[in-house]
Amino acid sequence: EQKVTGWDDPRMPTISGLRRRGYTPASIRDFCQRIGVTRKDNIVEMGVLENCIREDLAAAPRVLGVIDPLKVLITNYPEGETEQLTAQNHPQIPELGSRDLPFSREIYVERDDFMEEPPKKFFRLSPGREVRLRYAYFITCNEVIKNADGEVVELRCTYDPATRGGNAPDGRKVKGTIHWVSAAHAVDAEVRLYDRLFMDPNPAAADDFIAVLNPDSLAIKTNAKLEPSLAHAKASQQVQFERLGYFCQDSRDSTPQALVFNRTVSLRDSWAKAAK
Template structure:
């Protein structure tokens, strides 16, 4: 078993590519086989070294191992050229002078046959001469192509004398200006697989109709013949999976780049805090079938939650702060409370969390007039502070507009880290941060990029851009416990009761910035379930 992942280095990889990578690498791994990372770098007009480097980083980050088999299609250009010459000598390929527009007009339709090129019957000698002169750079871009001579009446349009080589006077990221003719994907794809000894060419379903051409080229050349098998591309709700649309989103200023954490690119997901283990589990969970389907985005979110629950350190942070003053706590005292780093990981240990007279809690954890089943803080009510004490609200301070700005509470010194000695119970436990020692950080709350599950569900005259979620990013300030000081970009935390967060790459020693990776619960799935409920 020998598989490969053959990206074109003209864009960044996305979550759909992760599925393709893990199908190819995972199957090779299961059968003790080999896996190649091969760049299909046959179009110098769109390919850049930046994308080569980014793809290598992404594929390695996912946990794959290609050993010494980092391959480039451009390294096979000489062999492919010789094979093209062989087909010309066999009368199976010819040089055509039609323009791309003219070829399109003569190609025919699904119900009508195409028209043969007037240059289809050129002699072998003339074709060999012209093809050599194409390689030598005698002709301008678009002046001539090399086409396979198959069948212009074939019901499969891809078999209607497809283009094998185009003239492109352009600098190649790897070959420089050595070549000015470049192979088409259909011609190069099977050749590359054959050269590398690939046993199974696993690709997405849109290439199923290309398989007869893949087979034709290999059979006519009489070279080693891998087997091509197709699978569906990944389709996921609340996002798009299109290089063209990625470009539109970036150039239109709808996102802040290809690494924007709202994008389904692997570089964006990595920045957001997703782990390769979560993505691999997602690929395993969605399985592999021949049927086209759309995966709910909450399946991916669940995989991320489950993975981060096991590995992310717990800290306390407050995003929408409400100040609490403990009237009976010593004004200058700061004590250190013991806190567990991760209850799911016994080896994660514990840390010290400062506790002081003035604290911050979340605004949503207090109600002046609490509704039924609200068990958090309210006037006259007692709650527990996580790892700390029982506190009781005795007064509410408001500004001149009637807005609550501060709570006055008392604490019970007999309840540190445990229950009350007299046996009384509380129903609510709140997270908090001590005001004197809290660090101020920027927090970026990310949500789905599109409001609708299908971004293409739109009114007449609208585009998928109309379905962008205006609340996909909210930027605010949070207070967080000092244990995160000095942390490095990429470190993942669970902000207790709030969600999972990752230190962003643009953080500095003086300014921490956190990206919300995923919430603790999937509110979107519940909302959609309620919306789809009959009646």
């Protein structure tokens, strides 16, 4: 019924599926060690396997990627100018070094990092609010541009040039830090957000296992914008998109001309939180 694309579909609990999704041999061996061997059939939570890969990828390099982009124009930044900012490859592992990130007048941020009428505990971008751009500057949202349908298509912001690197000389604090990419230097990519194939932890016990398939097991983002370093990333390299999860290039569909990244696993177990 074409519910999946084959035995190597990244949602499938097969070796080929796990490999394509980005699961490492070490994480699978760790999983096997944790569950052990028993004489009886046993059900093991998917969360155990997911925790194994999270722990194995904890040392993966960090990069910036925006999977649902919203354009931001920094109105007081010089037109036509680009500067290179320094970004750590891993905040806890200085041995991994750093890289340059281009910054310019037009950037992309995540669409869900902006709310026009935010609730009380929303600390990201909204009209009149100041936030920190990761590795860059403080910016303040001043104007919201919408299309004829009322959809937000652009934000007009100003930046504080004294806050380069993310800290204010006057000591003022901001509660929100968001990621971004420079519009002029962004690499286009398709990003596939994989989740668990079944909603039931034991689909074999269901009367019809098709009925417990997770309708949200795959979301495809065709307009993702990634930092330029990923244009030259090795096909086998696994990275963390900061604030989003761990990702790898799709071994079957990704090409240098049309990058495709698969989400291996999210940063946190959202299923465990939902179960509570």
